[in-house]
Amino acid sequence: MMPDMIVDEETSGRAEGPYLRKVMLGEFPGLGGDVEFTLGRRRTILVGRNGAGKSLLVDGLWLGAWAPLRTTESPRAAPQVFACEVGTDDGSTIAYRYRVGAQESDDAFDAELGEVFDALSERGELLQTWEEHCWELATDRTSWRIEGAQLFIGDAPAIKIAAGIGLLELPDMPRPTHAATLERVLRGVRRVSTPDTDGARDEVLVGSRLHRGHRRWVQPSPGRVNRLATVLMNRWEQMRTHYDEFCAAVQDLRLARDVTVNTYRDPRTRDDIAELRFDGINLGYLSEGTLRVLEILVTLLQPSTRVLLIEEPEMAVHPGLLERLLAVIDAHSLDRQIVVSTHSPQVVNWGHPEDLRLVERDSNATTVRPLADEDVASVVRHLQDFDLADLVFRRERT
Amino acid sequence: MVGGTRRPRIGLIAEDRTDCETLVVLIRRVAEVQIGIDQYPADGCGALRRKAAKWLALMASDGCEAAILVHDLDRDPNNHELNDEGALRRRLADIAVPNGLRRLICVPVEELEAWFWSDPALIERVGRGRGKASTSPHSIRQPKEQLQRLSAEANGKPRYNTNHNAELARSLDLERCASRCPAFRELRDFVRGLVGG
Numbered sequence: 079m080m081p082d083m084i085v086d087e088e089t090s091g092r093a094e095g096p097y098l099r100k101v102m103l104g105e106f107p108g109l110g111g112d113v114e115f116t117l118g119r120r121r122t123i124l125v126g127r128n129g130a131g132k133s134l135l136v137d138g139l140w141l142g143a144w145a146p147l148r149t150t151e152s153p154r155a156a157p158q159v160f161a162c163e164v165g166t167d168d169g170s171t172i173a174y175r176y177r178v179g180a181q182e183s184d185d186a187f188d189a190e191l192g193e194v195f196d197a198l199s200e201r202g203e204l205l206q207t208w209e210e211h212c213w214e215l216a217t218d219r220t221s222w223r224i225e226g227a228q229l230f231i232g233d234a235p236a237i238k239i240a241a242g243i244g245l246l247e248l249p250d251m252p253r254p255t256h257a258a259t260l261e262r263v264l265r266g267v268r269r270v271s272t273p274d275t276d277g278a279r280d281e282v283l284v285g286s287r288l289h290r291g292h293r294r295w296v297q298p299s300p301g302r303v304n305r306l307a308t309v310l311m312n313r314w315e316q317m318r319t320h321y322d323e324f325c326a327a328v329q330d331l332r333l334a335r336d337v338t339v340n341t342y343r344d345p346r347t348r349d350d351i352a353e354l355r356f357d358g359i360n361l362g363y364l365s366e367g368t369l370r371v372l373e374i375l376v377t378l379l380q381p382s383t384r385v386l387l388i389e390e391p392e393m394a395v396h397p398g399l400l401e402r403l404l405a406v407i408d409a410h411s412l413d414r415q416i417v418v419s420t421h422s423p424q425v426v427n428w429g430h431p432e433d434l435r436l437v438e439r440d441s442n443a444t445t446v447r448p449l450a451d452e453d454v455a456s457v458v459r460h461l462q463d464f465d466l467a468d469l470v471f472r473r474e475r476t
Numbered sequence: 477m478v479g480g481t482r483r484p485r486i487g488l489i490a491e492d493r494t495d496c497e498t499l500v501v502l503i504r505r506v507a508e509v510q511i512g513i514d515q516y517p518a519d520g521c522g523a524l525r526r527k528a529a530k531w532l533a534l535m536a537s538d539g540c541e542a543a544i545l546v547h548d549l550d551r552d553p554n555n556h557e558l559n560d561e562g563a564l565r566r567r568l569a570d571i572a573v574p575n576g577l578r579r580l581i582c583v584p585v586e587e588l589e590a591w592f593w594s595d596p597a598l599i600e601r602v603g604r605g606r607g608k609a610s611t612s613p614h615s616i617r618q619p620k621e622q623l624q625r626l627s628a629e630a631n632g633k634p635r636y637n638t639n640h641n642a643e644l645a646r647s648l649d650l651e652r653c654a655s656r657c658p659a660f661r662e663l664r665d666f667v668r669g670l671v672g673g
Contacts, residue, residue, distance in 0.1 A: 409637035427520040465522035
């Protein structure tokens with residue numbers, strides 16, 4: 079399972095680093111066809127009516143980015159075709175594309191295999207093929223390519239590999255040029271989706287277990303609040319600098335003056351148990367809006383985050399808090415890309431005209447486009463009297 | 477000069493809540509006396525212009541003696557040149573002001589954060605010894621982003637964000653800022669005039 083939020087190694091967030099310039103999602107149910115869109119270096123703001131496809135774009139980008147890193151477990155849910163362009167610090171652009179397909183057979187066991195395929199397909203376990211290609215855009219020079227369970231690195235002879243696996247998941251394989259850069263970007267794609275809460279609140283306690291001599295905090299049961307608590311506890315345990323940074327941001331946003339971790343020893347099992355309290359209140363009892371902002375903060379501040387996808391950051395958040403949150407996000411967009419989908423005029427006004435991507439649905443297909451030059455000119459004219467949001471949400475042109 | 481022994485009350489209109497909070501700190505420091513401030517943060521400059529007339533009327537009815545209207549001088553997104561300050565001031569001056577309400581139109585160049593660039597000690601604090609204050613902060617492009625970058629270079633990540641502006645304003649060298657930033661000088665002189673300084 080791909081995590082929304084991952085605790086990982088400490089890395090410096092200082093360098094501006096590689097970034098996503100363009101993405102193409104193909105064969106992703108609901109979009110109605112291939113969708114391609116560009117991303118801003120710092121901010122991308124997806125706006126459009128309900129049902130236009132904004133959430134699908136966020137899901138597709140997240141699933142598509144992670145699919146090459148989890149080829150053995152996730153591709154069926156991901157876009158079956160995904161392509162992206164990655165800008166690098168030296169000014170070059172890396173292009174990458176994968177395609178997921180079903181296993182084909184042309185030998186004498188066709189019929190028998192066909193039955194196996196049918197059974198697997200019914201159980202959602204159909205064997206897959208995986209094709210991918212990475213190349214440098216300007217020179218068209220291939221870095222590596224996987225086709226028919228064969229790996230081609232540059233001009234070297236083909237290497238036979240297991241079917242359905244991408245290079246970034248192959249162990250003990252020399253990494254060709256650009257693989258590390260691509261992996262850094264794809265692995266750095268994080269998502270904070272809209273909450274699916276049933277409204278029930280309960281105290282959250284996180285248990286621990288020893289892992290290679292170190293204490294690891296383990297998610298007690300599924301659910302976003304439990305996951306958030308576990309991520310924070312592991313950050314407290316292993317990445318104290320980043321945990322302190324999170325606490326400072328919480329104070330900055332006036333969410334709480336005091337964040338405390340209380341640990342206990344279960345007398346029966348002798349396991350450690352921990353809880354997080356915000357001004358004395360257990361994490362599980364915090365308001366929906368507060369939890370949402372905490373989720374965004376913890377993901378934003380994660381050192382390895384390169385591209386943060388946030389669905390409707392305004393949801394359940396007071397406008398004053400949203401303004402303060404956007405200020406924090408804005409500062410961190412110096413070295414990571416922020417992609418938000420929104421219905422909020424406040425979020426739209428936070429951006430610049432060039433950050434906007436209009437998501438539209440026509441003939442059952444989703445399209446994405448930046449503001450055209452004439453739109454930008456119109457925005458400039460109208461900004462004398464209106465805001466960007468007035469033009470995006472209020473104006474109808476037919 | 478406003479009011480005898482009564483605590484002076486002014487209205488403040490700015491483009492967002494962060495600017496309002498920062499300006500409140502600066503106005504109170506300049507005034508050096510207890511002063512009441514009614515804050516009207518707009519959500520952007522368009523909203524500010526649309527709502528200003530009604531807010532000014534509200535201030536007058538709520539007993540404010542003066543109003544301060546702060547509007548950034550933005551850049552044209554097409555050519556990145558600063559907009560015409562005279563034209564902006566004329567537009568803002570056209571907004572009706574109730575009788576008896578004194579008004580200041582304050583136009584920081586590009587962003588309020590430019591004022592912080594006037595103070596060497598403050599820049600040293602943000603940049604942990606890096607960075608250099610400017611004798612003409614209004615000539616700095618994207619002063620807010622420059623502060624973020626300075627902070628990121630010094631700390632490995634951008635610890636500064638605009639939520640810190642009010643805190644920075646508490647230690648801003650007011651005299652140096654007034655000498656280097658014409659918009660702040662106007663604000664200082666207006667507030668001092670109100671409180672009889």
